[in-house]
Amino acid sequence: MTWHALRVWMVIGAAVASFMAQREFSRMDATFFRLSAPGVKGLGLYLIGRYEAAAKSYREHWRAAIGTGATTGDRGSDLILGGDLDGAERWAQDEIRRAPQSVPARVLLAEVALERNAPTTAAGLAAEALTSAPDDIDAQIVLSLARARQGAAPEAIAVLNHALRSGRAGTRPVTFYQVLALTGTLAARPAANRPLCLLAHYHRYLRAFDQSQARPAARYARKAIAARDQPADAYVTLGILHEKAGRPDTALAAFEAARQADPRHAEAHRWAALMYGQRGDLLNEYRAITMALEVSSDAFYADHFFEVAVNKIGDPARAAALLEPLVARAPEDAHLHERLGRVWTLLGDATRALDHYQQAARLAPRDPELQNAIGWALSRLRRPDDAVAALRQAAELAPRWSEPHRRLATIHYLNNRYPQAITEAETARRLGDQDVHLHVLLCDLYHYEVDLPHADACVRELLARDPGNVAGLALLPKIRHEAGLR
Numbered sequence: 102m103t104w105h106a107l108r109v110w111m112v113i114g115a116a117v118a119s120f121m122a123q124r125e126f127s128r129m130d131a132t133f134f135r136l137s138a139p140g141v142k143g144l145g146l147y148l149i150g151r152y153e154a155a156a157k158s159y160r161e162h163w164r165a166a167i168g169t170g171a172t173t174g175d176r177g178s179d180l181i182l183g184g185d186l187d188g189a190e191r192w193a194q195d196e197i198r199r200a201p202q203s204v205p206a207r208v209l210l211a212e213v214a215l216e217r218n219a220p221t222t223a224a225g226l227a228a229e230a231l232t233s234a235p236d237d238i239d240a241q242i243v244l245s246l247a248r249a250r251q252g253a254a255p256e257a258i259a260v261l262n263h264a265l266r267s268g269r270a271g272t273r274p275v276t277f278y279q280v281l282a283l284t285g286t287l288a289a290r291p292a293a294n295r296p297l298c299l300l301a302h303y304h305r306y307l308r309a310f311d312q313s314q315a316r317p318a319a320r321y322a323r324k325a326i327a328a329r330d331q332p333a334d335a336y337v338t339l340g341i342l343h344e345k346a347g348r349p350d351t352a353l354a355a356f357e358a359a360r361q362a363d364p365r366h367a368e369a370h371r372w373a374a375l376m377y378g379q380r381g382d383l384l385n386e387y388r389a390i391t392m393a394l395e396v397s398s399d400a401f402y403a404d405h406f407f408e409v410a411v412n413k414i415g416d417p418a419r420a421a422a423l424l425e426p427l428v429a430r431a432p433e434d435a436h437l438h439e440r441l442g443r444v445w446t447l448l449g450d451a452t453r454a455l456d457h458y459q460q461a462a463r464l465a466p467r468d469p470e471l472q473n474a475i476g477w478a479l480s481r482l483r484r485p486d487d488a489v490a491a492l493r494q495a496a497e498l499a500p501r502w503s504e505p506h507r508r509l510a511t512i513h514y515l516n517n518r519y520p521q522a523i524t525e526a527e528t529a530r531r532l533g534d535q536d537v538h539l540h541v542l543l544c545d546l547y548h549y550e551v552d553l554p555h556a557d558a559c560v561r562e563l564l565a566r567d568p569g570n571v572a573g574l575a576l577l578p579k580i581r582h583e584a585g586l587r
Contacts, residue, residue: 130310135162152285155279177209181275205232211243212275219252238264239271254299270309272342297325301338315342333363367397416445435464451481469498503534541572553584
């Protein structure tokens with residue numbers, strides 16, 4: 102090969118390498134890019150798979166940066182990364198004295214405990230945080246780290262799955278570096294002692310920051326399946342990676358394999374339901390999401406189940422049977438009460454619907470939709486004055502929402518309070534309510550009140566938008582006749 106040809110190939114190779122690097126870097130979070138010698142070193146170590154050393158270099162970057170006045174945006178994280186564990190501990194304890202239920206402060210203490218290699222203490226602190234906030238992502242990830250350090254891989258996987266199902270990966274830089282370092286530590290173990298499924302899950306976590314982490318996550322998941330190491334969890338991880346890569350059929354096959362491996366794996370059922378939903382296979386979607394809710398008794402699955410069971414299948418009785426036990430265990434869940442209010446509404450039980458709507462409104466007093474629903478239930482129970490009070494509260498909470506005014510118009514009409522009904526119907530239409538039945542009602546109300554000019558204009562507008570409207574066609578000659586008599 103001539104020197105010229107070699108130079109051409111070198112240029113082509115450099116261009117390809119540059120293109121590949123740009124593509125890889127574009128899929129990475131800004132977390133990986135720090136403008137300092139330790140930061141660049143950390144990136145290089147990360148890219149060659151030396152995660153523990155990379156985490157150490159990134160910490161060196163932050164220690165120097167924080168020493169010169171930089172910040173992560175979180176005081177506790179700054180203290181840890183700056184090397185002041187005692188200061189971080191004191192700061193967290195001060196926060197807890199000020200706010201005894203502080204979740205971030207307990208998570209910070211758990212991070213400090215992990216820094217001191219005290220995973221049992223860290224696990225206890227993270228569990229305390231989760232008692233106050235069961236869905237706190239940061240606390241769940243820290244608890245997973247603590248369980249992994251204790252050697253409890255199945256428990257670490259379970260709590261990490263619980264965190265990742267939210268679609269978020271937490272916000273704490275110290276936790277991120279702890280995961281990165283632990284991933285490297287676990288991978289460096291002898292092959293016989295390597296927790297394959299746990300590694301698949303930590304790489305799946307890291308994928309939230311770097312899409313190329315899908316490759317090692319899938320590799321470890323396949324090894325875990327072959328080794329029978331938490332195969333259901335491994336299949337779910339593999340399925341999620343296929344789904345994210347746009348391979349829904351392969352993803353569904355993995356989720357079905359997970360369901361076979363562990364029929365009580367709620368996430369396997371949920372992901373299968375999502376895949377069946379994308380296919381338009383409503384029956385299998387219903388079966389899968391119902392199984393997820395049944396085996397877990399976890400309110401997390403209630404929304405998807407409600408959407409399918411109530412809005413798609415039309416089975417409110419089944420929804421009531423599965424959701425009532427959930428709300429009995431979580432009586433402070435406003436969203437569940439609202440869902441059950443809608444379920445009992447569909448089942449025609451206004452008393453039960455009202456009870457759930459009122460429970461929800463007690464927990465979420467600023468929600469206008471709940472007051473609107475309470476008004477509906479009270480009207481069905483023939484308590485018009487109470488219904489009017491609830492609907493007026495809904496209108497006050499949402500002054501630009503037409504729905505409470507439309508319902509108020511109907512209640513006043515049914516109770517022969519025509520002037521009030523006219524006011525509410527006019528307000529609803531002014532706020533944009535285009536319901537034809539409301540338009541007809543307003544025309545009738547003008548007629549009942551012998552306001553013939555308004556009645557005539559109302560009917561003409563009605564027929565302009567709906568020329569074949571039977572009520573309008575019947576009402577117009579009556580109005581014209583009565584106007585002529587006058």
